[in-house]
Amino acid sequence: MYFCAKDTYIMTIVTQIKLATEEAIKHIFPETDLESAVITINQTKPEFTGDYTIVLFPFVKLLKQKPDIIGKQIGGYLLDKTNLFSEFSIVSGFLNMGVRDEYWATFLLNHYNNTQYGVMPKGDKRVMVEYSSPNTNKPLHFGHLRNIFLGFAMAEVLKANGKQVIKGNLINDRGIHICKSMVAWMRYGNGATPEKNGQKGDHLVGDYYVKFNDIYKGEIAELKEKGMEEAQAEKEAPIMKEAQALLRQWEAGDKEVRSLWEMMNSWVYAGFDITYKRLGIDFDKMYYESNTYLLGKNIVEEGLQKGVLYKKEDGSVWVDLTEEGLDHKLLLRGDGTSVYITQDLGTAKLKYNDYKLDQSIYVIADEQNYHMQVLKQILKKLGEPCADGIYHLSYGMVELPTGKMKSREGTVVDADDMIDEMVSLAQQQTEQAGKTEGYTPQELTQLYETIGLGALKFYLLRVDPKKKMIFNPQESIDLHGFTATFIQYAHARICSILRKENLPLLPDNKHFQSFKLSLPISKAEKNLVLALEQYPFILEGAADEYNPSSLCNYSFLVAQLFNTFYDEHSIGKAENEEKKQLRLMMIVMTAMVLRNAMHLLGIRLPEKM
RNA sequence: GGCCCGGUAGCUCAGCUGGAUAGAGCACCAGCCUUCUAAGCUGGGGGUCAUUGGUUCGAAUCCAAUCCGGGUCACCA
Numbered sequence: 030m031y032f033c034a035k036d037t038y039i040m041t042i043v044t045q046i047k048l049a050t051e052e053a054i055k056h057i058f059p060e061t062d063l064e065s066a067v068i069t070i071n072q073t074k075p076e077f078t079g080d081y082t083i084v085l086f087p088f089v090k091l092l093k094q095k096p097d098i099i100g101k102q103i104g105g106y107l108l109d110k111t112n113l114f115s116e117f118s119i120v121s122g123f124l125n126m127g128v129r130d131e132y133w134a135t136f137l138l139n140h141y142n143n144t145q146y147g148v149m150p151k152g153d154k155r156v157m158v159e160y161s162s163p164n165t166n167k168p169l170h171f172g173h174l175r176n177i178f179l180g181f182a183m184a185e186v187l188k189a190n191g192k193q194v195i196k197g198n199l200i201n202d203r204g205i206h207i208c209k210s211m212v213a214w215m216r217y218g219n220g221a222t223p224e225k226n227g228q229k230g231d232h233l234v235g236d237y238y239v240k241f242n243d244i245y246k247g248e249i250a251e252l253k254e255k256g257m258e259e260a261q262a263e264k265e266a267p268i269m270k271e272a273q274a275l276l277r278q279w280e281a282g283d284k285e286v287r288s289l290w291e292m293m294n295s296w297v298y299a300g301f302d303i304t305y306k307r308l309g310i311d312f313d314k315m316y317y318e319s320n321t322y323l324l325g326k327n328i329v330e331e332g333l334q335k336g337v338l339y340k341k342e343d344g345s346v347w348v349d350l351t352e353e354g355l356d357h358k359l360l361l362r363g364d365g366t367s368v369y370i371t372q373d374l375g376t377a378k379l380k381y382n383d384y385k386l387d388q389s390i391y392v393i394a395d396e397q398n399y400h401m402q403v404l405k406q407i408l409k410k411l412g413e414p415c416a417d418g419i420y421h422l423s424y425g426m427v428e429l430p431t432g433k434m435k436s437r438e439g440t441v442v443d444a445d446d447m448i449d450e451m452v453s454l455a456q457q458q459t460e461q462a463g464k465t466e467g468y469t470p471q472e473l474t475q476l477y478e479t480i481g482l483g484a485l486k487f488y489l490l491r492v493d494p495k496k497k498m499i500f501n502p503q504e505s506i507d508l509h510g511f512t513a514t515f516i517q518y519a520h521a522r523i524c525s526i527l528r529k530e531n532l533p534l535l536p537d538n539k540h541f542q543s544f545k546l547s548l549p550i551s552k553a554e555k556n557l558v559l560a561l562e563q564y565p566f567i568l569e570g571a572a573d574e575y576n577p578s579s580l581c582n583y584s585f586l587v588a589q590l591f592n593t594f595y596d597e598h599s600i601g602k603a604e605n606e607e608k609k610q611l612r613l614m615m616i617v618m619t620a621m622v623l624r625n626a627m628h629l630l631g632i633r634l635p636e637k638m
Numbered sequence: 639g640g641c642c643c644g645g646u647a648g649c650u651c652a653g654c655u656g657g658a659u660a661g662a663g664c665a666c667c668a669g670c671c672u673u674c675u676a677a678g679c680u681g682g683g684g685g686u687c688a689u690u691g692g693u694u695c696g697a698a699u700c701c702a703a704u705c706c707g708g709g710u711c712a713c714c715a
Contacts, residue, residue, distance in 0.1 A: 356711065
């Protein structure tokens with residue numbers, strides 16, 4: 030019992046210790062009924078001997094014994110009755126358990142090339158992760174990148190945890206914003222197209238959006254000079270009136286307006302696709318607001334019938350959420366037209382019906398926390414089955430040292446520019462390090478992309494999503510320390526050793542079948558295996574807490590432990606064949622775990638750098 | 639003002655379902671390449687975990703109040 034079996038379902042060592050401890054207590058103190066929650070297992074601090082520590086204080090009151098006595102009995106029982114441990118010691122209320130070296134050796138033999146290590150078998154839960162969801166009037170900026178990387182990573186992490194995941198993208202392709210770009214293009218474009226201008230379509234359309242706002246500002250200033258109030262001027266500016274007229278024409282289905290709209294949107298999509306492709310980002314389902322913006326009205330009608338919603342004298346429809354600790358919220362204007370949240374109600378239901386979703390995750394910035402809360406509560410109140418599955422994966426916005434990014438004011442860090450900068454930084458550093466030998470030009474290009482994009486993604490994913498970020502464009506993103514580069518480098522070092530040993534990245538099961546452990550495992554070796562064993566726990570946590578950043582922290586730790594191990598021990602020229610085999614298994618598994626973890630974040634690891 | 643989120647080393651952040659002397663990275667200082675990739679390793683300095691009180695054998699972690707920063711409370715999206 031209590032030995033890791035070769036199986037897809039892995040019981041972590043911590044779980045095994047917990048169960049064994051529970052059993053020990055039940056056996057030694059049959060009178061007590063013990064809640065397993067009071068058993069806390071921690072990794073033993075480096076200054077003490079042992080691998081995992083059982084905290085004894087919680088038992089003191091329960092068992093009415095001194096911690097040392099309890100510890101001695103539990104420790105003794107665990108040593109005798111399981112084959113997990115080789116030793117134990119008690120230091121001031123902490124029971125430090127030393128796990129047998131054979132456990133780690135068996136663990137390595139069983140999992141060193143198990144590419145599914147930590148991955149849960151696919152279940153039947155369906156989850157949609159909606160992310161990116163851009164407007165079609167401007168190119169993507171740095172803030173979108175955080176959203177996109179987070180959404181992609183979350184989707185992949187959930188897949189690895191056995192969920193059936195649909196990656197969704199709800200494109201905001203209609204409304205006043207796109208009409209603004211259209212007006213400016215009609216006025217000042219002279220028939221400009223991405224082809225003619227040699228410009229990415231999203232950038233071209235974005236330029237006209239900025240142009241619109243420049244002109245708009247000018248017109249407001251002019252009107253104010255003539256003595257008009259600011260608020261009035263904002264409404265009366267001719268270019269704004271044109272944009273609004275255009276929106277009305279669009280809604281009326283005007284053919285010319287629609288075809289201009291389609292053309293300009295198609296430019297934007299082509300531009301987005303280039304960026305998504307370069308970033309390795311994909312989607313399973315695109316939703317367009319031009320198709321969904323009228324949804325939701327019938328849900329509101331039903332709600333009215335049921336008496337869940339109420340109508341005011343002017344004909345507007347409202348929901349009372351004061352019982353839920355929220356406010357009254359408008360759902361339909363007096364003229365019967367819908368507001369933003371109305372279509373969100375409809376879209377939530379649409380998604381649910383399209384895929385029979387168990388859960389629907391929205392990756393949206395934290396400025397919409399209230400909105401998302403309201404959305405969920407309304408659906409709940411209306412008795413819509415999609416309500417319970419709604420989860421807002423809220424993340425802090427990316428700001429500049431000077432404050433928020435404003436696309437209207439052109440103070441945004443453009444996503445494509447940022448990508449280019451990171452890739453060229455990767456090139457500079459590679460050249461500086463003199464590591465450009467032995468590649469074809471294509472391979473070098475590929476390598477710079479891998480390093481540059483890796484650094485960018487890692488930078489945006491390594492922080493807890495809910496924390497806001499301040500990005501200083503003056504200071505470029507580092508390629509040392511807590512970075513993707515560090516992890517990539519550890520991986521490349523491992524691959525280099527494997528090449529020298531004529532081993533593939535994943536040697537098959539025959540390679541180490543003659544391995545037998547007879548020598549003690551060193552501290553540096555142990556630290557690394559211990560960390561590798563924890564991967565399933567980390568992966569599960571990333572899903573449960575909706576926080577992929579834990580994979581960054583974990584991978585960095587593993588790479589760090591590998592580097593220390595690598596510095597201390599020779600692998601190719603190990604002391605003897607046994608050590609060599611042990612260490613080869615360790616590095617094979619290290620590289621595999623790093624690859625798997627980073628793969629979930631969309632970060633590639635080169636075999637050479 | 640109501641509600642929500644954040645405040646940990648000079649800077650960027652882990653740790654937060656309570657457990658041993660609070661950890662990384664950057665920056666700074668001192669070492670380590672005739673040996674598997676030095677994009678690395680080892681060591682050092684640097685802290686009133688915003689403040690105060692409470693719960694507890696034990697609090698950065700839980701509770702309350704206060705201070706600071708941000709978000710939100712639109713017939714905008």
